[in-house]
Amino acid sequence: xxxxxxxxxxxxxxxxxxxxxxxxxxxxxxxxxxxxxxxxxxxxxxxxxxxxxxxxxxxxxxxxxxxxxxxxxxxxxxxxxxxxxxxxxxxxxxxxxxxxxxxxxxxxxxxxxxxxxxxxxxxxxxxxxxxxxxxxxxxxxxxxxxxxxxxxxxxxxxxxxxxxxxxxxxxxxxxxxxxxxxxxxxxxxxxxxxxxxxxxxxxxxxxxxxxxxxxxxxxxxxxxxxxxxxxxxxxxxxxxxxxxxxxxxxxxxxxxxxxxxxxxxxxxxxxxxxxxxxxxxxxxxxxxxxxxxxxxxxxxxxxxxxxxxxxxxxxxxxxxxxxxxxxxxxxxxxxxxxxxxxxxxxxxxxxxxxxxxxxxxxxxxxxxxxxxxxxxxxxxxxxxxxxxxxxxxxxxxxxxxxxxxxxxxxxxxxxxxxxxxxxxxxxxxxxxxxxxxxxxxxxxxxxxxxxxxxxxxxxxxxxxxxxxxxxxxxxxxxxxxxxxxxxxxxxxxxxxxxxxxxxxxxxxxxxxxxxxxxxxxxxxxxxxxxxxxxxxxxxxxxxxxxxxxx
Numbered sequence: 432x433x434x435x436x437x438x439x440x441x442x443x444x445x446x447x448x449x450x451x452x453x454x455x456x457x458x459x460x461x462x463x464x465x466x467x468x469x470x471x472x473x474x475x476x477x478x479x480x481x482x483x484x485x486x487x488x489x490x491x492x493x494x495x496x497x498x499x500x501x502x503x504x505x506x507x508x509x510x511x512x513x514x515x516x517x518x519x520x521x522x523x524x525x526x527x528x529x530x531x532x533x534x535x536x537x538x539x540x541x542x543x544x545x546x547x548x549x550x551x552x553x554x555x556x557x558x559x560x561x562x563x564x565x566x567x568x569x570x571x572x573x574x575x576x577x578x579x580x581x582x583x584x585x586x587x588x589x590x591x592x593x594x595x596x597x598x599x600x601x602x603x604x605x606x607x608x609x610x611x612x613x614x615x616x617x618x619x620x621x622x623x624x625x626x627x628x629x630x631x632x633x634x635x636x637x638x639x640x641x642x643x644x645x646x647x648x649x650x651x652x653x654x655x656x657x658x659x660x661x662x663x664x665x666x667x668x669x670x671x672x673x674x675x676x677x678x679x680x681x682x683x684x685x686x687x688x689x690x691x692x693x694x695x696x697x698x699x700x701x702x703x704x705x706x707x708x709x710x711x712x713x714x715x716x717x718x719x720x721x722x723x724x725x726x727x728x729x730x731x732x733x734x735x736x737x738x739x740x741x742x743x744x745x746x747x748x749x750x751x752x753x754x755x756x757x758x759x760x761x762x763x764x765x766x767x768x769x770x771x772x773x774x775x776x777x778x779x780x781x782x783x784x785x786x787x788x789x790x791x792x793x794x795x796x797x798x799x800x801x802x803x804x805x806x807x808x809x810x811x812x813x814x815x816x817x818x819x820x821x822x823x824x825x826x827x828x829x830x831x832x833x834x835x836x837x838x839x840x841x842x843x844x845x846x847x848x849x850x851x852x853x854x855x856x857x858x859x860x861x862x863x864x865x866x867x868x869x870x871x872x873x874x875x876x877x878x879x880x881x882x883x884x885x886x887x888x889x890x891x892x893x894x895x896x897x898x899x900x901x902x903x904x905x906x907x908x909x910x911x912x913x914x915x916x917x918x919x920x921x922x923x924x925x926x927x928x929x930x931x932x933x934x935x936x937x938x939x940x941x942x943x944x945x946x947x948x949x950x951x952x953x954x955x956x957x958x959x960x961x962x963x964x965x966x967x968x969x970x971x972x973x974x975x976x977x978x979x980x981x
Contacts, residue, residue, distance in 0.1 A: 457666040459673045459801045467496035468525040475518040532700030538755040541747040552812045556844040565635030579640040599733040605635040626650040649715045671832040679734040688715040733781040741802040765790040771839040816870035822851040826866035
């Protein structure tokens with residue numbers, strides 16, 4: 432009876448330890464999860480230690496050298512032998528499964544994970560709309576978020592801004608959103624009943640930053656503890672799902688906060704060929720979860736596939752096109768994404784942009800790729816030019832006396848010309864200037880204090896080199912009698928402002944453009960014809976141009 436009691440205690444202790452380890456590490460109960468196999472091996476090691484301790488007892492013999500040794504009866508340790516064999520068997524299954532899932536064995540299958548369609552750049556990418564261009568990278572957004580948080584005296588002592596900053600399309604605008612998080616375990620203890628009261632919303636085009644307060648607090652997040660912790664909440668509801676390491680914070684079109692939780696799908700062997708099979712949407716306030724097949728995810732969801740996963744899948748497609756050995760030795764026709772990426776809003780989705788270059792490490796792109804973060808649709812555009820690093824260096828060279836650093840570029844279409852657009856930041860991370868660099872001729876660089884100044888300078892640069900922007904087609908003309916004309920100096924440059932009789936608008940003529948110098952000959956009462964585009968000064972050779980200030 433006593434022996435049965437001891438064995439029962441041993442079993443209960445083993446179950447208790449297994450439960451604690453499961454609660455802490457949360458492995459998916461799924462043979463495709465590497466963590467599951469590590470958990471089994473760790474559990475077997477713990478059981479072996481407990482079993483050995485049980486069999487050895489607590490008897491210690493003190494030797495003459497005053498050293499302690501354990502009094503082991505190896506005839507009673509047969510259980511250890513069996514558990515050791517089981518441990519080795521589990522390890523071998525994991526090892527063999529890893530090898531059979533690797534690119535060495537399955538190069539062809541990895542290469543075909545992603546379907547790539549070659550498209551035309553000018554047809555797909557519309558000319559830049561400067562009201563919807565995301566001007567901020569994640570680092571700049573974080574500065575704005577922290578600054579906004581510092582102004583909220585009622586919350587700043589209890590919460591801090593999380594580092595999620597997910598870029599999404601919200602009501603037709605590119606924004607970044609991130610929840611608040613508890614500042615410390617003590618702050619969690621005093622605030623967890625009401626939850627996290629707000630999230631930060633940053634307009635990437637206007638840089639407007641808003642703290643959106645919720646009628647009911649966020650109860651499920653990464654900063655929660657125990658059962659309301661997001662990972663633990665998902666694991667208990669879906670014990671067999673292998674969730675991606677990145678869970679995305681998003682808001683729907685009504686501003687309701689959700690966690691977008693991609694579920695890994697392994698297409699090659701036990702652990703290889705990862706894509707996404709399901710998506711769980713978790714309401715951050717109520718914890719309610721809805722499970723979708725990846726093709727059925729609602730339209731408002733923007734991030735299902737992480738940028739890292741998409742670029743990795745593209746690299747498989749480009750590097751393994753002639754097999755594994757070629758990718759290591761000859762490297763014939765091997766292509767890969769460049770060492771960075773950015774995001775583009777297109778067709779109400781968020782697309783990952785990255786350049787495509789050869790694995791030889793030259794400083795040129797053979798094209799670039801767009802990858803849809805919701806559907807995994809991938810488009811390749813064959814455009815030869817400089818890689819992003821070269822364009823960044825070229826832009827930094829224009830302001831090297833100021834020591835500004837360029838952000839990773841965004842790809843724009845300006846006059847059907849693929850153009851890198853980037854911000855130039857000072858040492859404190861604040862955006863000071865903007866730059867545009869032509870992809871194919873990266874020595875063409877335009878700098879401006881504002882995006883409008885930068886675009887104007889770049890358009891003039893294109894015109895100088897015989898490339899006419901589409902905006903030139905939008906040139907309007909107006910004729911009339913000069914009512915008033917006056918010169919004004921703005922930032923060291925002379926501008927002539929002209930009023931025409933019967934016309935409400937005021938016309939600004941920038942005298943730094945030598946083609947417009949003859950405007951100084953006109954006096955009130957004389958007839959004049961002006962060619963203009965609203966907002967910036969594009970003009971034709973035969974007409975005196977100006978920019979319309981309505």
